[in-house]
Amino acid sequence: NAGVTQTPKFRVLKTGQSMTLLCAQDMNHEYMYWYRQDPGMGLRLIHYSVGEGTTAKGEVPDGYNVSRLKKQNFLLGLESAAPSQTSVYFCASSETGRGNTGELFFGEGSRLTVL
């Protein structure tokens, strides 16, 4: 199993450009998440989804949009990139229900630089 796959792994953007990060999971998980990781800040939740067709805001949602049209995919969009969005972005997924521990399964990250 591939687990959680993120594309692209690296991207350089100019200020004002738009782009979409794609996350795909093959574990049939209900929950999916987008985090950003910055030095000294740890991981901060951007948006998450508790099922196909649903999305919710996390701790730092401004400047990002998400969509979950298919259960296995969770897209993160930047409509007008800013240098403050330079970061490493991680997608994660998790199972739900009784007996589950809430473990998150992470992708390998997407490094985005905005010039």
Next chain:
Amino acid sequence: GEDVEQSLFLSVREGDSSVINCTYTDSSSTYLYWYKQEPGAGLQLLTYIFSNMDMKQDQRLTVLLNKKDKHLSLRIADTQTGDSAIYFCAESIGGYSTLTFGKGTMLLVSP
């Protein structure tokens, strides 16, 4: 509110024990987790503890939970150079819909 605090850096010698500490503020946490992040990689679950437990041991790893003080620790026995990584403490509440992570502790193991 939710807040998870960790020290940022720990340096030990190979063969010593490492203890990484974490404090959290939400007393309704259901599970508490330790994740490991190696350079250039995503996070992987190392171990977890349910909130009604005080201790959990898994090979070289020992997790201690003090709910009164809202303190979680991870002890790694016989630390190896391959244990060098960033370790994140995290908590989940209720229906596990989101985890709150600490800022991470960078563990450096020297030969």
